[in-house]
Amino acid sequence: ASALALTAGSLRGRIAYLIAGHCGIIFYSFASLSLPGLSGAILGSINLALGVTAVLLSLALIEYPDGQLAATTRSDLFWQRPMAGAGLLGGGLALIGWFPFPGGTSYLLALQAAAAINWIEVLVLATAMALAALTLVQLTIQYLLGPRESSPAAETPLLEESDLNLLAPPRHVGEPIGVGGLIGVLLVVIIVIGLFPNLLLPTIEAAVRSLAVLSAS
DSSP states (O other): HHHHHHHHHHHHHHHHHHHHHHHHHHHHHHHOOOOHHHHHHHHHHHHHHHHHHHHHHHHHHHHHHTSSOOOOOOOHHHHHHHHHHHHHHHHHHTTTTOTTTTHHHHHHHHHHHHHOOOHHHHHHHHHHHHHHHHHHHIIIIIIIOOOOOOOOOOOOOOOOOOGGGGGOOOOOOOOOHHHHHHHHHHHHHHHHHHHOOOGHHHHHHHHHHHHHHHHHH
């Protein structure tokens, strides 16, 4: 999935492959049946839920800025929609497992579980993570942080045309405060969990140990 994300032709396609890649690493962590793997899978699932929510809300603001479908072929979406751009970038960083997001801790636990098996699986996971990071860099350059594009200039009216016949210039619609605030809250929650994973990890590990005891009895 991480390799396919590099060749996807649309913003939604690349995000979808990043989500699929993150789900694949979570599934691998669950399948390892080890304490680090299961703990990382649960933490990764929390990271996935928060990151995907932030990304989907950001895509909605980018694609439907005024309630109607808008083109996403621009390269300056971060400057046009700063809150949506921040949500898309922050959610993407969470999905590729970068610090200070909880995906980073989840990926480290997945690598620890893989190292207990063999180094080939560590290499496969590391390659998938590197491809996902490269995809996000490519996505950011292509869609978010490009040079600002100038708005189309107004056409010069013909002599026989009156002001009433001219269409009003497109009005820039600001980001909805509620949705933008929700994206901001999600990013803050993700970063807090990523900076302080010990807020959740002891509880997660205790739950995993309890399940192991129940399954053994």
